Amino acid sequence: MSAEPTVETGQETPILEVRDLVKHYPVRRGAFGRGAGVVRAVDGVSFRIPRGRTVGLVGESGSGKSTTARLANRLVEPTSGQVLFDGADLLATRGRELKALRSRMQMVFQDPYGSLNPRMTVFDIVGEPLEVHGVSRGRARTARVTELLETVGLSGRDLYRFPHQFSGGQAQRIGIARALATNPDVIFCDESVSALDVSVQAQILNLLKRLQRELGLSYLFIAHDLNVVRYMADELCVMYMGEIVERGDSDAVFADPRHPYTQLLLAAIPGHDPATAKAKDRAVARGEVPSPSAPPSGCRFHTRCPFAFERCTAEAPRLRTSPATGRAAACHLLDDTSEGGPS
Amino acid sequence: MSSDVSTGARHDGQASPEPPDRPAAAPPARRRSLAEWRAGFTRFLRTEPLGAVSLVLIALVVLVAVFAPLVAPHDPLLQNRTRITEGPSAQFLLGTDDLGRDVLSRLIYGARSSMLIAVLTTAISLVLGTVFGVVSGYLGRTRDLLIQRVMDTIQSVPPLVLLLFMAVVLTPSIHGTIIALVIVITPSFNRVARAETLRIKEEPYIEAARATGAGALRIMTRHVLPNMMAPLLTMASLLFAGVIIAESALSFLGIGTPPPTPSWGLMLSEGVRYVEMAPWMVIAPGVVLSLAVFAFNLLGDALRDFLDPRLHR
Numbered sequence: 001m002s003a004e005p006t007v008e009t010g011q012e013t014p015i016l017e018v019r020d021l022v023k024h025y026p027v028r029r030g031a032f033g034r035g036a037g038v039v040r041a042v043d044g045v046s047f048r049i050p051r052g053r054t055v056g057l058v059g060e061s062g063s064g065k066s067t068t069a070r071l072a073n074r075l076v077e078p079t080s081g082q083v084l085f086d087g088a089d090l091l092a093t094r095g096r097e098l099k100a101l102r103s104r105m106q107m108v109f110q111d112p113y114g115s116l117n118p119r120m121t122v123f124d125i126v127g128e129p130l131e132v133h134g135v136s137r138g139r140a141r142t143a144r145v146t147e148l149l150e151t152v153g154l155s156g157r158d159l160y161r162f163p164h165q166f167s168g169g170q171a172q173r174i175g176i177a178r179a180l181a182t183n184p185d186v187i188f189c190d191e192s193v194s195a196l197d198v199s200v201q202a203q204i205l206n207l208l209k210r211l212q213r214e215l216g217l218s219y220l221f222i223a224h225d226l227n228v229v230r231y232m233a234d235e236l237c238v239m240y241m242g243e244i245v246e247r248g249d250s251d252a253v254f255a256d257p258r259h260p261y262t263q264l265l266l267a268a269i270p271g272h273d274p275a276t277a278k279a280k281d282r283a284v285a286r287g288e289v290p291s292p293s294a295p296p297s298g299c300r301f302h303t304r305c306p307f308a309f310e311r312c313t314a315e316a317p318r319l320r321t322s323p324a325t326g327r328a329a330a331c332h333l334l335d336d337t338s339e340g341g342p343s
Numbered sequence: 344m345s346s347d348v349s350t351g352a353r354h355d356g357q358a359s360p361e362p363p364d365r366p367a368a369a370p371p372a373r374r375r376s377l378a379e380w381r382a383g384f385t386r387f388l389r390t391e392p393l394g395a396v397s398l399v400l401i402a403l404v405v406l407v408a409v410f411a412p413l414v415a416p417h418d419p420l421l422q423n424r425t426r427i428t429e430g431p432s433a434q435f436l437l438g439t440d441d442l443g444r445d446v447l448s449r450l451i452y453g454a455r456s457s458m459l460i461a462v463l464t465t466a467i468s469l470v471l472g473t474v475f476g477v478v479s480g481y482l483g484r485t486r487d488l489l490i491q492r493v494m495d496t497i498q499s500v501p502p503l504v505l506l507l508f509m510a511v512v513l514t515p516s517i518h519g520t521i522i523a524l525v526i527v528i529t530p531s532f533n534r535v536a537r538a539e540t541l542r543i544k545e546e547p548y549i550e551a552a553r554a555t556g557a558g559a560l561r562i563m564t565r566h567v568l569p570n571m572m573a574p575l576l577t578m579a580s581l582l583f584a585g586v587i588i589a590e591s592a593l594s595f596l597g598i599g600t601p602p603p604t605p606s607w608g609l610m611l612s613e614g615v616r617y618v619e620m621a622p623w624m625v626i627a628p629g630v631v632l633s634l635a636v637f638a639f640n641l642l643g644d645a646l647r648d649f650l651d652p653r654l655h656r
Contacts, residue, residue: 075553102556114547118653119569128565129555162652178555 014048021081043242056233106179110191112171116163169200248327394645400638408454417445428621453605472532480540539571580643584636
């Protein structure tokens with residue numbers, strides 16, 4: 001377990017591995033859809049989620065975090081790439097097998113109310129995965145749903161109530177109970193706490209941590225709130241314009257961000273953390289995110305990077321993994337010296 | 344944010360697990376057994392008084408229609424040439440028409456064909472239009488294209504012309520009228536259902552259902568359909584009135600319910616010609632028709648509210 005996740009350990013297959021995932025959305029212009037371009041929502045993303053661990057995915061809006069999660073559980077069909085779920089090629093499976101794999105990967109969404117059908121009772125909502133996958137029926141299902149509700153801090157009295165009768169935090173607990181119903185191995189948390197009050201956020205985060213401990217879950221945890229990710233994630237992937245620009249052990253990345261974009265992100269955290277204050281001295285944010293349908297040449301970050309030089313506009317940097325630390329970053333400044341970021 | 348939070352629900356946000364402002368023991372809303380159906384019906388009567396009133400009215404019309412031979416004082420087809428266009432009297436409570444037939448009896452028998460046509464047409468169009476609309480909207484692509492072009496074709500022809508054509512092809516009869524009206528009305532339901540499907544399709548709970556592994560059929564029936572009941576029911580209660588009027592137009596043109604079989608629409612259109620000398624010939628079917636339409640509109644509204652768990656309770 002202590003092995004660095006980004007390094008080939010060779011022993012244990014990760015529960016989920018994603019290789020070179022790409023999703024391009026065609027953009028149609030004109031009456032007949034000609035002169036089309038593409039939006040590169042996700043452009044060559046690779047990562048792995050070791051069993052029982054949490055991989056955090058951060059980046060600003062539109063960086064492709066949510067799309068990445070949806071590609072990984074095949075809610076959206078990737079343009080190309082590979083998804084290995086427990087060693088099985090997810091994109092090659094169909095029908096029954098795909099459904100069986102689906103039951104092992106569930107999702108908790110951002111909008112606690114929106115992700116619950118307002119016309120269904122809690123019993124129907126949480127029981128739906130059981131019904132879909134034919135896990136249990138009748139009294140056994142009622143018992144299982146009650147058990148799930150108790151696991152997430154609700155009770156059997158809530159069985160026949162409707163979503164609107166709950167608070168935001170409780171609604172999110174219902175969403176979590178639904179995700180747990182089929183005993184999944186991986187749960188994708190897409191901004192699962194960002195719509196909640198801070199105090200409720202903490203409760204939900206602790207609930208997720210407890211569930212991870214008790215059930216051995218793995219999480220892909222997506223958030224734009226870096227403090228939340230820092231609390232949850234063992235490993236961190238930083239995304240910018242559909243690409244992972246930095247990846248590594250969460251604590252290490254927070255303590256010593258390598259990529260200029262990560263430095264900018266960390267500098268943007270409000271608070272009194274000394275690490276943040278340091279980051280603030282290093283870099284200043286400027287500019288807007290370029291259009292993903294016309295990404296900049298070379299390094300996609302060069303238009304906003306305070307350290308950009310000629311090579312950055314010409315050549316796209318590769319995500320290079322340092323064998324010593326297992327950390328990876330895609331920046332030309334890091335090419336010469338394998339240790340230490342740009343300064 | 345450090346310690347365990349197993350008791351978290353107690354502190355969640357605004358509402359405690361048992362909100363004091365509403366009864367904690369909300370009755371189970373699953374539709375499973377006969378007993379639950381009955382409980383649901385009782386609850387409907389309790390929470391929707393206007394709905395209850397409309398149900399009584401509709402039940403009355405249906406009962407009268409079913410037991411027409413027992414209720415009607417006269418033979419609706421019997422002509423009495425000596426007593427034409429007589430005003431209301433003890434013998435003819437609502438007067439007689441231009442052929443000396445009893446208006447009340449014709450009204451009672453007319454309920455049969457009018458209700459049959461209106462209810463069946465609305466129900467069949469509602470089902471067909473909704474199925475096509477949901478399939479079209481949810482599955483999209485070729486199916487959407489095909490279904491919508493067929494609907495476009497139907498809607499591109501003026502309804503009356505289409506009805507005329509259908510009625511001529513199908514020969515005047517009640518089931519011919521129903522088929523013709525269904526064809527004319529289905530596209531309206533289809534459009535509403537499709538538009539609603541396109542809206543609902545983007546709701547997060549649809550994606551959530553897909554993520555749990557639910558298939559298209561399940562999502563369409565369990566998630567999309569229940570969430571578009573409100574506009575569909577409103578549409579149905581509006582079109583119900585339209586159907587009765589359309590049926591009268593067809594009868595007026597002599598291609599709807601074949602005379603002498605009475606129908607409310609037919610009575611209306613016949614009565615218009617005698618409105619100056621025998622106004623009861625128009626007023627009687629007019630009032631009954633309005634009441635029936637009103638009752639169905641009320642029922643539609645009541646059902647819509649009743650089926651929405653976010654309202655009341």
